[in-house]
Amino acid sequence: MTDDPRRLATLAVHAGEPRPQPGHAVVTPIACTSTYTFRDTAALRDHFEGRSERDEYGRYGNPTVTVAERKLAALEAAEDCALFASGMAAITTTLLTLLRPGQHVILTADGYRRTRQFVTGFLGKFGVEHTLAPPGDHAAIAAAIVPGKTRVLLAESPTNPYLRVADLHALAQLRQHHRGLKLVIDSTFATPINQQPLTQGADLVLHSCTKYLGGHNDLLAGAVCGDAALVGMIRELRGVLGGVLDPHSAYLLTRGLKTLDLRVQRQNATGQRIAELLAAHPTIEAVYYPGLPDHPDHAVARAHMRGFGGVVSFLVRGDEARTSRFIDRCQLPQIGPSLGGVESLIEQPALMSFYELSSEQRLAVGIRDNLVRLSVGVEDPEDLLADLTRALADL
Numbered sequence: 061m062t063d064d065p066r067r068l069a070t071l072a073v074h075a076g077e078p079r080p081q082p083g084h085a086v087v088t089p090i091a092c093t094s095t096y097t098f099r100d101t102a103a104l105r106d107h108f109e110g111r112s113e114r115d116e117y118g119r120y121g122n123p124t125v126t127v128a129e130r131k132l133a134a135l136e137a138a139e140d141c142a143l144f145a146s147g148m149a150a151i152t153t154t155l156l157t158l159l160r161p162g163q164h165v166i167l168t169a170d171g172y173r174r175t176r177q178f179v180t181g182f183l184g185k186f187g188v189e190h191t192l193a194p195p196g197d198h199a200a201i202a203a204a205i206v207p208g209k210t211r212v213l214l215a216e217s218p219t220n221p222y223l224r225v226a227d228l229h230a231l232a233q234l235r236q237h238h239r240g241l242k243l244v245i246d247s248t249f250a251t252p253i254n255q256q257p258l259t260q261g262a263d264l265v266l267h268s269c270t271k272y273l274g275g276h277n278d279l280l281a282g283a284v285c286g287d288a289a290l291v292g293m294i295r296e297l298r299g300v301l302g303g304v305l306d307p308h309s310a311y312l313l314t315r316g317l318k319t320l321d322l323r324v325q326r327q328n329a330t331g332q333r334i335a336e337l338l339a340a341h342p343t344i345e346a347v348y349y350p351g352l353p354d355h356p357d358h359a360v361a362r363a364h365m366r367g368f369g370g371v372v373s374f375l376v377r378g379d380e381a382r383t384s385r386f387i388d389r390c391q392l393p394q395i396g397p398s399l400g401g402v403e404s405l406i407e408q409p410a411l412m413s414f415y416e417l418s419s420e421q422r423l424a425v426g427i428r429d430n431l432v433r434l435s436v437g438v439e440d441p442e443d444l445l446a447d448l449t450r451a452l453a454d455l
Contacts, residue, residue, distance in 0.1 A: 064134055068135060068252065068253055068321055069321035069322075071131070071134045071135055072131070072135060072317050072318055072319070072320045072321050073318045075130065075131045075134035075135065076126075076127050076128070076129070076130030076131035076132075076133070076134060076314075077127055077130075077131070077314075078127075082123075087314075087315070088124055088127045088311065088314055089124070090124050090307050090308055090310075090311045091122055091123040091124045091307050092307055092308070093118065093122075093307075094117070094118040095116075095117050095118060096114065096115050096116055096117065118304070119299055119302060119304050120299045122304075122305075122307050122310065123307075124307040124310045124311050124314075125143055125304075125305050125307060125310040127310070127314055128143060128305075128310040128311075128313045128314045128317070129141040129142065129143050129283075131314060131317050132252075132267075132269075132273070132283055132285060132313075132317065133285055135252040135317070135320070136252045136256055136257075136258055136265055136285040137252075137256050137258055137259050138258055138265070138285035138286055138287070138291075139286070139287050139288040139291070140285070140286065140287070140288040140291035140292065140295075141283055141284070141285040141291065142283070142284050142291050142294055142295040142298060143269070143281060143282070143283050143304075143305040143310065143313075144281065144282040144283065144284075144298060144303045144304070144305055145280060145281065145282070145303045145304060145305055145306070145309075146268070146270065146280045146281065146282050146303070147248065147266070147267065147268025147269065147270060147271075147281075147282035148174055148175075148178075148268075148282065149282050149298075149301075149303030150266055150267070150268075150282030150283055150284050150303075151175055151178065151246070151266055151282070152178055152182075152303075153284075153294055153297055153298050153301055153303060154244065154264065154266065154284050154294050155178070155179070155183065155212065155214070156297060156301075157293050157294045157297045158211055158212050158242055158244075159183065159188050159211055159212060160188075160211075161186055161187030161188060162187055162188075162189075162209070163188055163189070163209055163210070163211045164188070164189045164190065164191070164206050164209045164210040164211065165179055165183070165188060165189070165190050165191075165210070165211065165212040165213075165214060166190070166191050166193055166201060166204050166205065166210060166212070166213045166214070167179050167190060167191070167192055167193070167214050167215075168192070168193055168194070168195045168201075168214070168215045168216065168219070168224075168226070169192040169193060169194055169195060170195045170216070170219045170220075170222060170224060170426065171214065171215070171216050171219065171246070172216065172220060172246070173413065173425075175214070175216075175246070176192070179214075180192070189209075191204040195215075195219060195224040195226070196224055196226070196227075196356065196357060198227065198230050198231070198234065201213070201231070201234060202234055205234065205238055205241065207238060208240075210238065210241055211240060211241060211242060212241070212242050212244055213231065213234070213235065213241060213242070213243050213244065214244045214245075214246070215231065215243075215244075215245055215246070216245070216246040216247075216248070216249070217245055217246070217247060217249075217250065217255070217257070218249040218250060218350060218361075218369060218371075219249070220249065220371075220433075221348070221371075221373040221409055221427075221431065221433045222348045222373060222426070223249070223348050223349060223350050223355070223357075223369070223371060223373060224356070224357055225350050225357035225360050225361040225364070225365065226245070226357075226360075227360045227364070228243075228245065228255075228257055228260035228261055228262060228364060229260055229261060229364070231243055231261070231262075232260060232261020232262065233261075235261065235263070236261075242263040242264065242290075243261065243262045243263050243264075244262065244263060244264045244265075244266060245257035245262045245264070245265050245266065246265075246266045246267070246268075247265050247266065247267060248266070248267050248268045248271050248272070248400075249271075249272075249369055249371060249399075250365065250369060251267075251272045251273065251320060251324050251400075252320075253320060253321050253324040253325070253366065253367065254324065254328070254365050254366050254367040254368070254369060255364065255365050255366070258285065258286060260364060262286075263286055263287070263290065264284055264285065264286040264290060264291075265284070265285045265286065266282070266283065266284050266285075267282065267283040267284075267285075268281075268282055269281035269282055269283050269313055270282075270398065270400075271398065271399050271400030271401075272320065272323070272324060272327075272370075272399075272400035273313060273316060273317060273320065273400075274312060274313050274316040274400075274401075275316040275319065275320065275323050275400060275401055275402060276312070276316055276401055276402055277396075277398060277401035277402075277403060277405075278312060279309045279312045279313060279316075280309065281305050281309050281310075281313050282305075323402065323438055324367065324369075324370070325367070326438050327369065327370025327436050327437070327438065328367035328368060328369060328370065329441065330370065330436045330438075330439075330441040330444060331349065331351070331368060331369055331370045331371065331372055331436045332349075332351045332368060333441055333445060334372050334434065334436060334441075334444065334445065334448065335347050335349035335351055335352050335372045336352070337445055337448065337449070338372065338374050338448070339352055339354075341449075341452055342377075343376060343377055343386075343452045343455055344374050344375065344376060344377065344452075345374075345375040345376065345377045345430070346374060346375045347372065347373075347374040347375075348372075348373040348374065349368060349372050349373070350365070350368040350369070351368035370399075370400070370435060370436040370437075371399055371433065371434065371435050371436070372433075372434045372436065373431065373432065373433045373434070374431075374432055374434070375428060375430050375431055375432070376430045376432060376455075377430070378430060378455075379429060379430060380408075380410060380411070380419075380429035380430065382430070382455060383408055383429065383430040383431075383432060384408060384411070385455060386432070386451055386452060386455055387406055387407075387408055387432065387451075389450070389451035389455075390406055390447055390448065390451045391447050391450075391451075392404055392439055392443060392444055392447045393405055393406035393434060393435075393437075393444075393447070394406070395407060395412075397412050397413060398435070399433075399435035400435060401435070401437060402437050402438045403437045403439075404434065404435060404436055404437035404439060404444060405434075405435045405437070406432065406433070406434050406435070407432070407433050408429075408431065408432055409427050409431050409433055410422050410427055410428070410429045410431065413427075
């Protein structure tokens with residue numbers, strides 16, 4: 061773990077960036093190069109024998125990417141961070157690094173559907189077994205561990221779309237009783253502002269940087285943070301598989317991280333207010349937000365998180381068509397499949413992420429036709445509240 065005493069807002073601005081910057085710039089320049097030259101053969105030998113820190117080829121490293129990696133490592137209290145071209149590239153490369161044929165992975169059943177697809181479909185072709193465990197059911201998770209065989213316990217916290225919050229301390233205790241088991245937490249919805257899984261016992265923390273960390277809906281990136289030896293293994297496989305982050309996206313990510321604390325604090329506050337408004341509205345059947353007392357993981361979230369996030373999921377009273385009418389009436393949130401940006405986005409998961417499935421198939425994975433997911437941006441909260449209230453009126 062890093063021991064930088066500075067607070068998160070300061071780390072977001074300054075961590076990982078050299079002083080002075082090349083050319084005495086204020087911001088980290090974009091090193092737009094695919095390869096690097098060596099002064100002479102001696103310099104080449106110094107590099108390969110570990111006597112100099114520098115880059116050799118773009119698939120293995122880039123100065124702009126390195127700055128973003130160091131900044132995110134500082135925010136997650138990690139020894140190291142490796143960035144990828146997308147969140148899924150980070151997840152798949154991590155699992156391919158940690159797992160071998162004949163081994164076993166546990167995934168909470170409400171994980172991201174593409175993660176589930178990779179674990180249950182792709183990894184199975186190569187002899188990796190899996191168990192889908194109910195979220196929040198630590199007894200079921202413990203029962204699923206096969207001693208000597210289970211190598212990875214992967215959970216999201218909070219989850220998508222019902223925002224279940226894992227008790228990371230409890231999961232870490234399970235891990236401690238089984239040698240060789242790694243606890244991997246996808247903390248995309250929380251960000252390091254609200255939660256730092258490594259300080260709570262996780263071995264690795266994953267992010268889709270496309271969401272809150274970038275924060276402006278203008279980049280694709282993924283990250284894995286943790287101990288230097290473990291991240292080093294994952295980085296080595298990244299160089300083979302090729303899912304590297306380009307320097308321009310790394311520059312945008314570094315810029316986004318500098319305002320992360322400001323954005324997340326605003327989104328936390330607005331998300332709480334919207335959840336409370338919706339919970340009291342007669343047109344809403346149910347609200348899923350960890351900041352509400354009736355959320356199943358409210359106590360865990362209060363104990364282990366600094367904020368409850370900017371995503372609010374809820375059920376509109378009525379069918380698919382009535383829910384669609386509500387979404388179409390909203391003027392500020394735009395219909396889109398992502399989250400975590402400065403613009404508010406809204407979606408009906410049944411018609412966005414699960415459009416190809418029937419209503420019955422969607423229900424089997426917990427997606428109801430009247431479910432809405434709202435990702436709160438940084439607009440004035442009064443305007444968002446007024447817009448939602450108007451959209452719900454006389455629906």
